[in-house]
Amino acid sequence: MSDVVVEVTGLKKSFGPLEVLKGIDLSVNRGDVVCIIGPSGSGKSTLLRCVNLLEEPTGGKIVVHGTELTDPDVDIDAARTKIGMVFQSFNLFSHLSVLNNLTVAQRKVLKRDAKQAQEVALRNLERVGLSDKVNAMPNQLSGGQQQRVAIARALSMDPDVMLFDEPTSALDPELVGDVLGVMRQLADEGMTMLVVTHEMQFAREVADRVLFMDGGYVVEEGPAEQVIGAPQHERTQSFLARVLDPTHQGPSGS
Amino acid sequence: MAMSKRRRATLSRRVQYALFIVIALVLAFAADWTELRRSFFDVETAREMFPNVLTVAFKNTLFYTAFGFAIAFGLGLVLALMKLSSVGPYRWLATIYIEFFRGVPALLVFIAIDTAVPLAFGIAFDTASKAGVALGMAGGAYIAETIRAGIQAVPKGQIEAARSLGMTPLRTMLTVVIPQAFRIVLPPLTNELILLTKDSSLISVVGLTTAQYELTKFGRETLSQNPTMTPILIAGLCYLIITLPLGHLSRYLERRTGGKKISTPESTGLGVSA
Numbered sequence: 272m273s274d275v276v277v278e279v280t281g282l283k284k285s286f287g288p289l290e291v292l293k294g295i296d297l298s299v300n301r302g303d304v305v306c307i308i309g310p311s312g313s314g315k316s317t318l319l320r321c322v323n324l325l326e327e328p329t330g331g332k333i334v335v336h337g338t339e340l341t342d343p344d345v346d347i348d349a350a351r352t353k354i355g356m357v358f359q360s361f362n363l364f365s366h367l368s369v370l371n372n373l374t375v376a377q378r379k380v381l382k383r384d385a386k387q388a389q390e391v392a393l394r395n396l397e398r399v400g401l402s403d404k405v406n407a408m409p410n411q412l413s414g415g416q417q418q419r420v421a422i423a424r425a426l427s428m429d430p431d432v433m434l435f436d437e438p439t440s441a442l443d444p445e446l447v448g449d450v451l452g453v454m455r456q457l458a459d460e461g462m463t464m465l466v467v468t469h470e471m472q473f474a475r476e477v478a479d480r481v482l483f484m485d486g487g488y489v490v491e492e493g494p495a496e497q498v499i500g501a502p503q504h505e506r507t508q509s510f511l512a513r514v515l516d517p518t519h520q521g522p523s524g525s
Numbered sequence: 526m527a528m529s530k531r532r533r534a535t536l537s538r539r540v541q542y543a544l545f546i547v548i549a550l551v552l553a554f555a556a557d558w559t560e561l562r563r564s565f566f567d568v569e570t571a572r573e574m575f576p577n578v579l580t581v582a583f584k585n586t587l588f589y590t591a592f593g594f595a596i597a598f599g600l601g602l603v604l605a606l607m608k609l610s611s612v613g614p615y616r617w618l619a620t621i622y623i624e625f626f627r628g629v630p631a632l633l634v635f636i637a638i639d640t641a642v643p644l645a646f647g648i649a650f651d652t653a654s655k656a657g658v659a660l661g662m663a664g665g666a667y668i669a670e671t672i673r674a675g676i677q678a679v680p681k682g683q684i685e686a687a688r689s690l691g692m693t694p695l696r697t698m699l700t701v702v703i704p705q706a707f708r709i710v711l712p713p714l715t716n717e718l719i720l721l722t723k724d725s726s727l728i729s730v731v732g733l734t735t736a737q738y739e740l741t742k743f744g745r746e747t748l749s750q751n752p753t754m755t756p757i758l759i760a761g762l763c764y765l766i767i768t769l770p771l772g773h774l775s776r777y778l779e780r781r782t783g784g785k786k787i788s789t790p791e792s793t794g795l796g797v798s799a
């Protein structure tokens with residue numbers, strides 16, 4: 272069963288005069304893990320944010336699970352419940368406990384009753400290994416724990432696809448592993464994932480496909496082994512050289 | 526021989542202490558204590574003021590302030606939401622209102638509500654309503670700006686997280702933005718309450734019956750019978766009973782919320798990207 276979950280065609284996005292995405296095509300099949308890599312400012316976050324319409328595309332078409340999000344009449348709020356998003360800065364609701372972070376949208380949006388919402392929340396907290404933090408407040412958690420709670424919060428909506436925007440970039444190095452571990456486990460369980468990341472090792476081991484973006488285009492795309500292991504395009508090669516071996520570079524030319 | 530910095534500082538401090546003691550002694554001997562006591566704390570006058578200063582004046586000050594604050598808060602919340610609206614005319618109306626009422630003396634508003642409005646529109650207020658409406662209209666302008674700044678101080682990421690979970694803009698406002706803004710806004714709001722408490726004295730320009738006296742009017746009326754400082758001093762102390770604890774509360778709340786200061790945040794346009 273390889274039905275398409277995310278289908279992006281000819282996506283364009285400008286901020287004023289600045290054209291950030293210049294025509295992106297992308298499709299993600301059910302159960303696929305697609306990693307997006309590329310230099311800073313190449314539009315990775317913008318692409319991801321377009322997929323749940325946090326940014327309004329200037330052109331092109333986005334279809335998620337059969338719903339065309341770029342249709343002006345779409346019920347975007349309903350569509351978003353099926354698209355989980357994990358942010359670089361966690362964005363846990365700071366006034367709510369961990370449990371309420373996980374139940375609030377289930378109850379207010381999906382209209383689940385309190386008991387059911389709590390069951391779902393506890394199950395997902397267990398998945399990310401934080402059952403003992405149910406009653407903690409976000410500011411009592413480490414960055415890694417906050418990010419895992421954020422993942423559990425998104426999972427509690429039973430999404431069809433999960434979007435991750437550099438989920439480990441704001442973390443201390445020793446906390447990165449916990450979050451990547453949870454993501455790897457999700458991938459193993461068959462979750463459809465679109466991941467913007469600088470963690471090449473993770474991309475290599477977990478991704479079914481890797482996209483290299485630069486200057487608003489997808490420059491190179493293919494299996495992880497190929498794009499990261501044996502990049503064809505010169506820009507991909509120089510980017511990977513900078514990322515994989517940053518200390519052996521001259522002063523950055525970009 | 527030059528003195529070390531530290532010794533010079535010690536010496537300077539001693540000189541200041543000595544000067545203070547000398548001045549205090551001179552005042553103590555020169556002052557006419559019985560006269561002072563008569564004018565600042567005349568026991569007869571003080572006794573005469575009780576219990577009415579508490580049962581009438583203090584109570585009325587509290588009542589006018591509470592009434593005014595309720596109106597100011599409701600109005601302020603509506604104006605703040607109007608000011609953040611994406612519909613131009615709402616924003617303009619709110620801006621005009623806020624700029625106007627922040628720019629004119631509150632006293633003028635009291636006079637308008639007392640005489641001008643009844644003349645112009647044929648609406649007559651009773652005294653409590655005059656105090657509540659005038660305080661509310663004037664205070665609402667300030668509270669609107671406080672609430673607006675509080676709402677804008679809620680991090681953009683919180684809103685994006687809520688929207689990405691499928692919450693509508695209204696749901697996001699109610700479940701995420703307002704509860705968080707409320708915490709941010711509590712300390713400055715407490716300060717507004719202190720200002721309103723003091724401004725409730727402006728109702729004394731309006732004709733009041735003795736049962737409607739608040740602290741300032743009560744103090745002034747007592748003063749006209751007993752020409753000493755005592756009535757004013759006692760009225761002042763009564764204000765402090767309200768304002769000092771509120772001031773402490775405000776500083777406590779500010780510390781508890783991490784002392785996050787809200788200013789007028791620049792409008793950030795669209796989403797802040799990572």
Ligand SMILES: Nc1ncnc2c1ncn2[C@@H]1O[C@H](COP(=O)(O)OP(=O)(O)OP(=O)(O)O)[C@@H](O)[C@H]1O
Nearest residue numbers: 286291310311312313314315316317795796798799
């Ligand atoms: N809301 C916005 N308004 C104006 N310009 C924006 C906005 N968001 C992003 N940009 C611009 O779009 C370009 C792409 O930004 P984007 O965040 O998508 O890059 P990125 O690939 O995610 O980079 P990074 O690796 O640093 O996160 C940048 O030049 C950025 O300045």
Ligand SMILES: [Mg+2]
Nearest residue numbers: 315316798799
């Ligand atoms: Mg980014």
